[in-house]
Amino acid sequence: MxxxxxxxxxxxxxxxxxxxxxxxxxxxxxxxxxxxxxxxxxxxxxxxxxxxxxxxxxxxxxxxxxxxxxxxxxxxxxxxxxxxxxxxxxxxxxxxxTPESERGFIAYRVGDSSISLGYDVSGRFIEQGTTGLSQWEAGRYLASWLVANKCAVEGKDVLELGSGSGLVGLVAAGFSAARRVVLTDGNALVVKALRANVKSNKLDNVEVAELNWDDQSRSDLLESAEVLLGADLTYDPTIVGALMATIRRMRRDAVCYLCSAVRTDSTWREFLKLLDGLDVKVLVPGPAQWEGLVREEFLAGRCPRPKDLDMDIVLLEIRPRASCDIVTNEIDFAIGA
The missing domain is CATH 1.20.58 (Methane Monooxygenase Hydroxylase; Chain G, domain 1)
Structure with a gap:
């Protein structure tokens, strides 16, 4: 058949x-x-x-x-x-x-444009204490959202936190017409790989910088960014405090789009507590709302489609000035509470 x-x-x-x-x-x-x-x-x-x-x-x-x-x-x-x-x-x-046989590139194409990312499954990066070159579900979903919502970054200065492979930031630069994109990560090995990815894609509007969330010496990166992007950064409760401290230092007129896979309710709820005092909107609360947004080009057979997800993938819009108190029940809705 x-x-x-x-x-x-x-x-x-x-x-x-x-x-x-x-x-x-x-x-x-x-x-x-x-x-x-x-x-x-x-x-x-x-x-x-x-x-x-x-x-x-x-x-x-x-x-x-x-x-x-x-x-x-x-x-x-x-x-x-x-x-x-x-x-x-x-x-x-x-x-x-040989380990070399497991290293190469993965390409994503939208229309006539494409980006290529280093792909390494040899275990080299895991042995170094990072899975930074992996493309996780939330990153693929956020990349899809950026293509569908080009106006979120078009003509703007963008900073990606915890870039990993750089998929989200490179999509913002290559597919969604961001004016300038800075890819950041706290792991030196990942930063080196990010630079290689930027070089292979020949994007003049993309830079790479090392940024540890506990380090406040690179405040210039946050001061120049109109849009912050982050995908799959809330899975580890030991680092979300530093993540949110970094997000709180963004410009008063900036916005952060944070996409998270909700793997455990307890970790997600601890993260929600850190949003107090910020202006937060749930843009996409779960699988049903992702239907029609997610692009097959980014799923590439390696990431579940919305109807097949066994977890919620939530997209938040975070702004520094709260126009009203956070509606906790609305955010809880994002995990089916």
Whole structure:
């Protein structure tokens, strides 16, 4: 039986699945391979994927897995499977047990624009005490919201807190026309990787700075930012105090968009207590409200769609001056209290 795309999900050209590191078991091969049953068509696909002249290629381990599955699926519909697919597998199989085979790039495309981010699953960053290069659910959802709500950052100076891979900030710069974006993180290894991501994307309006939330010496970063962005920063109760202290130091006319995955009610409620005295609005309270906002380009088969989430993802708008007292019940609604 031919596989089909999930209901409500648009199909993309096959190379886009490849460069977004879409899980090979979830790619709708039967639908996508129909145009590639001839030798000539496969040569064109080879040039657009595994032999594309790019510096930002997927990790080798993913590329080999992609080609192996492609060859299997092609064999179901045609006897003409190009020799170059097999040559690619044979040439690279021996390298699959090296850490380098797990490092490469993941690409996100919206319209004619794309951004590429370093992708490393070798364990190197986890051993250094950070998961900073991972792209978590809240970051993918906030990136989608920024594309749908371009006016939130368009023409403005933006500061991203705890940037990690830089997905959110680079989307603000590359897809949503922010005037200037500063990506920040407190981990030196992550900051180095962020600089590499900025360089690979050739975005002149993006800078990188190391920023520890306990360090008040970089007040200049907060003073120049009209918009603060943050995704998945509230999961650890030991750091949310420092996070909120940093947010409270933003300009009086600034706004912070903070997107959080609510993994445990107790941690979320402790975080809510730190919002006292701020002007807080719940822009998106949960999965149902994300429907129609989240873009398949950012989910990339690696992040649940809203209807499949097993947690709430909440987007807050935070301003420094409270126009009225926080309506605690309204924020509690964001976790179904």
């Amino acid at each position: 031919a596989s089909a795309a999930p209901e409500g999900v648009s199909l993309f050209p096959l190379p886009r699945y490849y460069f977004s590191l879409y899980p090979v078991g979830s790619i709708p091969w039967a639908l996508l391979l129909v145009p590639y049953v001839t030798w000539e068509a496969q040569e064109a696909l080879i040039d657009e994927t595994i032999y594309a002249d790019l510096t930002c290629s997927p990790p080798l381990k993913y590329s080999v897995a992609f080609v192996k599955r492609l060859v299997t699926e092609l064999g179901r519909i045609t006897d003409e499977v190009h020799d170059l697919w097999y040559e690619f597998i044979a040439q690279n199989n021996a390298e699959l047990n």
